Amino acid sequence: MMCRTDQSVPEPGEEQDVDATDAVFTALLEDSAEELYEQAPCGYLSTLMDGTIAKINATLLEWLGLERSQVVGRMRFTDLLTVGGKLYHETHFAPLLQMKGEVSGIALDIKTADKQRMPVLVTSKVKTSEEGEPMLIRTTVFDARDRRAYEMELLRGRQAAEEARRQSEADRARLQEALAVLQQSLLPAELPVVPGLEAGSYYHTASPDLLGGDFYDLFPLGGGQWAFFLGDVCGKGPQAAAVTSLARYTLRAAALHDPDPVSVLTTLNTVLHERYASGEGRYCTAIFGVLQPADGRVRLHLASGGHPSALIQRADGSADYLPTPGGLLVGVLPQAPFTAARTDLLPGDTLLLYTDGLTEARTGPERELYGDDALRAFTAAQPPAGPQSLITALSGLLASFGDGLDDDTALLALGVPSLPSIASEDLTT
Amino acid sequence: MSPLTITTRDADTGPVLEITGDLDHHTAPELRKAVDGVTVDVGQLLVLDLAGLDFCDSSGISALLAARNAAIESGGHIALAAVPANTARILGIVGLDQVFSLHPDAATATGRSSAAS
Known part of the structure; x- marks a missing residue:
């Protein structure tokens, strides 16, 4: 075993290995925050306080099937929602956001360019100036289609269980009726x-x-x-x-x-x-x-x-x-x-x-x-x-x-x- | 409602089943199973010790009779020991006090039988 205390020179090849690993990581990771913003696995959206969309990421545009030029400065956040979603936004979402400065995990439906509705989970937070004045609203939009499908599955399961219960009650009633008839036949x-x-x-x-x-x-x-x-x-x-x-x-x-x-x-x-x-x-x-x-x-x-x-x-x-x-x-x-x-x-x-x-x-x-x-x-x-x-x-x-x-x-x-x-x-x- | 438990032991005279709890429509099959699980040889006595019997309805009576049939089919006999008063009363009403030999307790049942044989 070597035990030289003054060893400052790395073993041959060691430094090269570190460089190679860094290069791989750099290649794999987003090289810019902008890239991360645009291609994130969720929708990002910033609006003015009146809801006018100021910035939107590519992921959300793709879900919506819209071009950036159709949206930014031309549409409000509520324009992206279904009629029911608009109503819910107006009665619950917006007041809550105004009161608390943030709302989290609200289930809404957005409507896409091809008239489809897409279930999403929306979280919004108000960005304020240093003086505390509200400036804009930042919103993340998560794809909730799988989750909604799961919920529908649960609902269907529950309906099936209800149906089975009704069926078994009906069967029981029929059995009791048959037994009563049989009993009567013995007298x-x-x-x-x-x-x-x-x-x-x-x-x-x-x-x-x-x-x-x-x-x-x-x-x-x-x-x-x-x-x-x-x-x-x-x-x-x-x-x-x-x-x-x-x-x-x-x-x-x-x-x-x-x-x-x-x-x-x-x-x-x-x-x-x-x-x-x-x-x-x-x-x-x-x-x-x-x-x-x-x-x-x-x-x-x-x-x-x-x-x-x-x-x-x-x-x-x-x-x-x-x-x-x-x-x-x-x-x-x-x-x-x-x-x-x-x-x-x-x-x-x-x-x-x-x-x-x-x-x-x-x-x-x-x-x-x-x-x-x-x-x-x-x-x-x-x-x-x-x-x-x-x-x-x-x-x-x-x-x-x-x-x-x-x-x-x-x-x-x-x-x-x-x-x-x-x-x-x-x-x- | 108390659950039925059946303990089997062997006396010189043959198997003794100690039956405790309720012998009714729901539990009667357990007695039948227990009787199927013992061997009564020719001339032996199957004793059902009812000292711990809490309740016996007409399904229970049927199960006692099934035990009697099983014992007789294999060439043996049956005796009931320590029959609780209420069950003894019902056995009297249905005339089964003429069919089963009744003993005050299991010791008497097994003792008397061995003395007689």
């Missing part, structure tokens, strides 16, 4: 008129998005007999609805073949158990019954498969369950026990069938179970005024549960009309 459009009997029903849908599995029906068996059923398929959604449909038509068909309630439920059990034997089982609870009007009363014979007991509101103002203990959820076992019960409905009596949405509802701040006892007490407290009246009272009760009722709930009430009091007077006189 009788209206209950038939049964001689010597009154009937009322109600269906509460917990969620418009999920098909519920509650079902009921009332139909003639011939010979003056009528059959009814009410049930609840385990689970929700389209799979449950498919079971609901199967259960409903199986019960109707089985009843025409042999209306004995236990036989009908046994048929349904066999169908469900076989249909869903492989893979995931499907189950339902159901009460099926037969009504036989006779001698001013109606003989009732029903059976339950795992369904909450029917409740009877008597004409004397009492209310009691018709217990059917031990009946099994339908479809679980190949041979299942079902429990039958019989009673007579007298004039003024009403039979109530319900799904457990009603008794399993939660009430009060502690969200306590509504329960069997409360339902019986509620029913006993209602005047024995027939099925429609009881259904109306119960639908009011369901509504009062609010969000404590989170399951679909079906109600079916069947009653023997009270004897008209005039008729009974006629009999005694």
Whole structure:
């Protein structure tokens, strides 16, 4: 290593290298401020305080498609703008410039000689004399076409998103409509008129998005007999609805073949158990019954498969369950026990069938179970005024549960009309 | 609403699934998956320990029955342990207290079964 302290002579070739680099830089860089001004990548413009253009660079002239002689001393800055731009300049740009001495990054459109509009961003600053008098306005004009295109793209994106949202809301509405129609198809459009009997029903849908599995029906068996059923398929959604449909038509068909309630439920059990034997089982609870009007009363014979007991509101103002203990959820076992019960409905009596949405509802701040006892007490407290009246009272009760009722709930009430009091007077006189 | 968690362990009698949280329409498939994931050998007992079960709706009941079917298909049995009062009440209404053997807790379920076999 050399360590001569007096070395002042550069290494051979070093100085030459520096000279060469300088030459390249000089060639690359603007050799004059004038060149930089004219060919800058933005527009430059100086105007008098009244806007008359005093100086303009080549870049801006090229954008405008104008000759310098057409512009300098002949046009004002506002003459370069579109009508909208002129207006904006007058109402916002100029006042702001006057007040603050500068404005920055204002989006305006300039109009070009070939009638095109070109989006630009304009920044202006007032040059003042040493005494503070405004002398002229210096303005830079940036090409904002790419930026505007980007903004348009964002806007289009937003519009597309809005459109997608509208579409998805429309789809959702259509789906809910389809679900509602399907749900309706699982229930009788209206209950038939049964001689010597009154009937009322109600269906509460917990969620418009999920098909519920509650079902009921009332139909003639011939010979003056009528059959009814009410049930609840385990689970929700389209799979449950498919079971609901199967259960409903199986019960109707089985009843025409042999209306004995236990036989009908046994048929349904066999169908469900076989249909869903492989893979995931499907189950339902159901009460099926037969009504036989006779001698001013109606003989009732029903059976339950795992369904909450029917409740009877008597004409004397009492209310009691018709217990059917031990009946099994339908479809679980190949041979299942079902429990039958019989009673007579007298004039003024009403039979109530319900799904457990009603008794399993939660009430009060502690969200306590509504329960069997409360339902019986509620029913006993209602005047024995027939099925429609009881259904109306119960639908009011369901509504009062609010969000404590989170399951679909079906109600079916069947009653023997009270004897008209005039008729009974006629009999005694 | 509490999420469903299922923990699997093996007892001498067979697999025990500890089920905590809500067993409903949304979570029932998880129980089915958990049951698919255990092996119940011939003569073994699948115990569902429900001590931590907060809520069980009809979809949950269906899932319990699916577990029963799976256990029986593979030649085993099923037992429910520590069924919460509300679920026990519903099982009674739908008659499933006749179908499932119910035990006060998992220890009794696994103990009693091994004594019986």
